[in-house]
Amino acid sequence: MITFTCDRCKKTIDATNEIRFVVSIEVQAAFGTDETIVENEHLEHLTEVLDELDSDEQEEISHQAYEKRSFDLCDSCREQYGRNLLGVETGAALDFSDN
Numbered sequence: 001m002i003t004f005t006c007d008r009c010k011k012t013i014d015a016t017n018e019i020r021f022v023v024s025i026e027v028q029a030a031f032g033t034d035e036t037i038v039e040n041e042h043l044e045h046l047t048e049v050l051d052e053l054d055s056d057e058q059e060e061i062s063h064q065a066y067e068k069r070s071f072d073l074c075d076s077c078r079e080q081y082g083r084n085l086l087g088v089e090t091g092a093a094l095d096f097s098d099n
Contacts, residue, residue, distance in 0.1 A: 002015070004020050004072050005072065006072060006073055006074040006077050007071040007072050007073065008071070008073055008074075008077040008080075008081070009074065009076070009077050011074050011077075013072065013074050018074065018075065019075055020072055020073075020074070021072070021073040021074070021075070021077075021078040022070055022071070022072060022073075023070065023071045023073055023078075023081065024068065024069070024070045024071075025068070025069050025070075025071075026066075026067070026068045027066070027067045027068075028065065028066045028067075029064070029065040029066065
């Protein structure tokens with residue numbers, strides 16, 4: 001039997017009695033204002049630059065330009081995640097004067 005663990009709270013998720021939620025996050029570099037419009041000369045130049053790099057450098061650039069990750073969440077953590085997708089602090093920031 002496969003055991004799943006919530007990647008947030010580390011609780012074991014019993015897949016036979018509980019719903020396991022999978023959150024997939026994809027981050028990719030956006031070049032220019034409209035990434036659907038790419039001129040052939042830019043692609044050719046990019047290919048030339050990548051060909052000059054060794055495999056470690058190519059992997060580093062690839063990792064910086066695109067990353068995809070998936071996480072298992074239990075129902076409670078999925079609910080909390082859904083309320084704050086970006087994990088932004090929700091408390092009001094205090095701004096004190098110089099007095």
